Amino acid sequence: MEDFGLYAVFGVNGPPQRLLSAEGSCRVAVAVPPSVRQVVLFSSGPWGQRICVNAELDDADRMPITIGKLTPYNKCLSWEQWEEETWTDSVTLNVTLEGGNLVKADGVDPELILAVKEYTPKDTVAPLAARELNGKRKRERTSEEDGNENRTTKRGEEENVCPNGGVEKTTPVRKARGQSKVGQKLFSSGGDATKMKGAGGRDDSLLTANGAGEAQGIVGRTPPQSAARTKSRQAKTPTQTAPLVSPSGRWGQTLCPINAQTAILIGGQGARMQFCKDPMWKLCTEDMSWVAAETLAEGPTPEARIGHTAVYDPDSRRIFVFGGSKNKKWFNDVHILDTQSWKWTMVEAQGKVPPLAYHSCSMFRGELFVLGGVFPCPNPEPDGCSDSLYIFDPHLSIWYQPIVTGDAPSARSGHSACVMQERKIYVFGGWDTPVCYNDMYMLDLGLMEFSAVKTTGIAPSPRSWHGSAVLSDTQFLIHGGYNGNNALSDTFIFDTDTNSWTEVTLPQLSVPRAGHSIITMQTGGHHLFSEVDEVVDADSGSRTLLVFGGGDNEGNFYSDLTIVAVEELLTAI
Numbered sequence: 001m002e003d004f005g006l007y008a009v010f011g012v013n014g015p016p017q018r019l020l021s022a023e024g025s026c027r028v029a030v031a032v033p034p035s036v037r038q039v040v041l042f043s044s045g046p047w048g049q050r051i052c053v054n055a056e057l058d059d060a061d062r063m064p065i066t067i068g069k070l071t072p073y074n075k076c077l078s079w080e081q082w083e084e085e086t087w088t089d090s091v092t093l094n095v096t097l098e099g100g101n102l103v104k105a106d107g108v109d110p111e112l113i114l115a116v117k118e119y120t121p122k123d124t125v126a127p128l129a130a131r132e133l134n135g136k137r138k139r140e141r142t143s144e145e146d147g148n149e150n151r152t153t154k155r156g157e158e159e160n161v162c163p164n165g166g167v168e169k170t171t172p173v174r175k176a177r178g179q180s181k182v183g184q185k186l187f188s189s190g191g192d193a194t195k196m197k198g199a200g201g202r203d204d205s206l207l208t209a210n211g212a213g214e215a216q217g218i219v220g221r222t223p224p225q226s227a228a229r230t231k232s233r234q235a236k237t238p239t240q241t242a243p244l245v246s247p248s249g250r251w252g253q254t255l256c257p258i259n260a261q262t263a264i265l266i267g268g269q270g271a272r273m274q275f276c277k278d279p280m281w282k283l284c285t286e287d288m289s290w291v292a293a294e295t296l297a298e299g300p301t302p303e304a305r306i307g308h309t310a311v312y313d314p315d316s317r318r319i320f321v322f323g324g325s326k327n328k329k330w331f332n333d334v335h336i337l338d339t340q341s342w343k344w345t346m347v348e349a350q351g352k353v354p355p356l357a358y359h360s361c362s363m364f365r366g367e368l369f370v371l372g373g374v375f376p377c378p379n380p381e382p383d384g385c386s387d388s389l390y391i392f393d394p395h396l397s398i399w400y401q402p403i404v405t406g407d408a409p410s411a412r413s414g415h416s417a418c419v420m421q422e423r424k425i426y427v428f429g430g431w432d433t434p435v436c437y438n439d440m441y442m443l444d445l446g447l448m449e450f451s452a453v454k455t456t457g458i459a460p461s462p463r464s465w466h467g468s469a470v471l472s473d474t475q476f477l478i479h480g481g482y483n484g485n486n487a488l489s490d491t492f493i494f495d496t497d498t499n500s501w502t503e504v505t506l507p508q509l510s511v512p513r514a515g516h517s518i519i520t521m522q523t524g525g526h527h528l529f530s531e532v533d534e535v536v537d538a539d540s541g542s543r544t545l546l547v548f549g550g551g552d553n554e555g556n557f558y559s560d561l562t563i564v565a566v567e568e569l570l571t572a573i
Contacts, residue, residue, distance in 0.1 A: 004045040006053060006070075006095065010116050011036045017116065019095055020053075026097040032057075033116055034089040037081035041095070047072045051099030052300040060090035064277055066327075071300035071346060246290040247281045249557030251515030251550050252306035256319055258339050260522050261285050264293065264319060267305050268549065270557050275304035275326060285523050285544075288561060299344035302335040307357030307374075312339075313366060313394075320368055320394070323356040330355030330376050334392060351399030353390045358465070360417035362425050364445055368392040371443075372430065374413040385432040387411035389443075406450035409441040414464030418476040420496050426453070428478060428494075429463050436462035436484050440494075457501035460492045467518035469545060471566050480513045480550065487512035487553040493573060504572040508564050509547070516550025516558070520566060545569060 006020040010032060019028045022045070032039060041055055053070035057079055065087060068077045081087045253268030253276070265281040280301065282293040294301065302308075308324025308331065319337040323330075332355040334347040359373025370390045377384050387410055392399050409415075415430025415437070425443040429436070438460055440453040460466075466481025471493065479491045489512040493502050523544045543566040551557050 006043050009040040012038055020097055028095045030093040032091040032093055040078045042076040043070055049099055054096045056094040058092045059088050068303055069300055244278055247559050248276055248278055249559040250276050253549055254310035255517035255519050255548050256310040256312050257519050257521045258312050266310050267308055269306045279304055297342045297344050300346055301344050305331060309361035311361050311363045313363055322361055325357040347397050349397050349399055353399040358413040360415055362417050362419050372412045372415055385411035385413050402448055404448050407452050408450040416468035418468055418470050421473055431464040436464060438462040453499055455499050455501055459501045463488055465514040467516050469518040469520045479509055482514040487514045502573045508562050512552045513550030517548045519546050
């Protein structure tokens with residue numbers, strides 16, 4: 001049987017080159033030649049006890065352009081220069097093997113430095129010609145994409161541009177050093193929810209307003225609304241060598257509570273359209289401290305992504321991560337984190353479910369109910385929204401579509417879904433270009449029947465990418481979001497007994513934000529402190545609302561943690 005090996009192909013004409021073998025170093029760094037604009041990494045042979053291969057494509061400053069993993073279930077990765085706009089002429093591929101019989105010298109694993117054997121076609125006279133050819137290919141491809149984009153715009157079908165549409169392809173991502181950027185917003189204006197560039201793929205959303213070295217967001221505090229932009233311009237992006245004590249600013253992440261003391265943060269995207277290099281954190285609610293958790297769990301961790309969902313099953317004590325997107329990649333994989341063994345596994349599921357981002361995912365009787373979301377459509381058609389319901393059964397590792405009756409919600413993404421009294425799912429808002437919604441639907445989980453909910457009171461304005469959380473058996477909260485022009489800061493509570501909306505106003509929830517995470521936790525008998533060290537709640541077993549991250553469409557990314565006692569919210573009605 002063939003021994004395990006890790007290989008790479010550099011360029012479209014390059015031969016496979018072995019980087020790692022069964023008997024050798026477990027780390028390697030390869031300087032990619034300037035003429036190479038495509039890299040493919042793959043494994044061959046039995047994996048044995050090997051867990052995964054971590055791969056990083058770094059720029060000249062050792063800043064990751066993109067990060068990926070090879071696993072026994074995902075044995076190939078590829079990168080192209082025109083998909084990774086931060087690709088420069090000085091790119092390094094860093095590869096690390098985890099698990100198996102690793103060979104280390106004196107207890108230290110040396111890094112093997114390799115040189116790429118470039119392949120020069122017979123009709124190419126110099127590396128410069130190859131670089132010019134690649135540049136020409138990129139320009140031609142850009143022109144074609146621009147043409148498709150213009151055709152789509154003329155048809156008035158800018159549907160779901162945010163996840164990977166044509167408009168964002170023309171937005172420059174990285175300029176030469178010292179050259180300032182034009183101020184760019186996370187969501188572009190125009191009254192069209194589809195103009196939020198970056199809700200899925202290369203997320204032109206939540207960009208910094210002033211160049212690559214500018215702020216990543218206000219770290220650790222909720223900025224005053226009037227000073228948010230000023231502070232973000234003054235702050236500097238922390239150096240990568242300094243250890244982080246809290247998550248970096250981001251949006252599109254998930255925050256998943258697993259018990260009264262712990263919540264898990266996964267994924268997200270921050271400044272300069274960079275996927276977070278600190279993708280996983282553990283929040284300890286006893287003192288509201290953060291612990292970097294990327295290296296705590298074994299097994300193949302999910303690839304960096306945005307617009308995914310993470311749901312905790314208290315019976316099996318597992319977190320289920322599904323879907324999302326990264327640049328031009330879309331996911332329909334299911335990753336499971338066992339919170340007892342702290343080990344990741346990736347499910348080889350049967351049945352079919354499309355790659356989805358910005359869907360909703362609810363847990364009911366041990367199964368995942370996935371509704372709506374954005375999925376990729378073949379060019380030149382724009383990406384579309386789903387109106388389908390898919391169910392994943394973890395016991396059988398199978399996807400299926402149930403028979404659903406009644407008045408179902410239209411296709412949408414960026415909506416919210418709250419499970420109430422373990423028998424109903426309430427779906428609110430979302431968007432499907434060019435419409436933003438503020439309607440409400442209810443799925444009866446016993447009858448598997450949808451119905452439109454006729455509400456009273458002043459309902460929230462149409463929005464997507466808002467936050468939602470269950471407050472009690474009959475009440476849930478909607479906060480913030482994006483309305484096609486601006487990030488929102490208002491808060492509403494819906495009562496399922498009376499089908500009525502009530503707006504509440506609290507200073508803690510006054511900052512506009514979208515793509516943030518909201519959870520409620522049954523915190524224990526300890527004191528919670530606000531950002532000014534005032535006691536927020538000291539009662540045993542009280543429910544607490546936690547709000548993390550998001551962005552304001554003005555170039556700011558937040559990493560603050562806002563704490564509100566649920567009792568305070570309910571008494572504000």
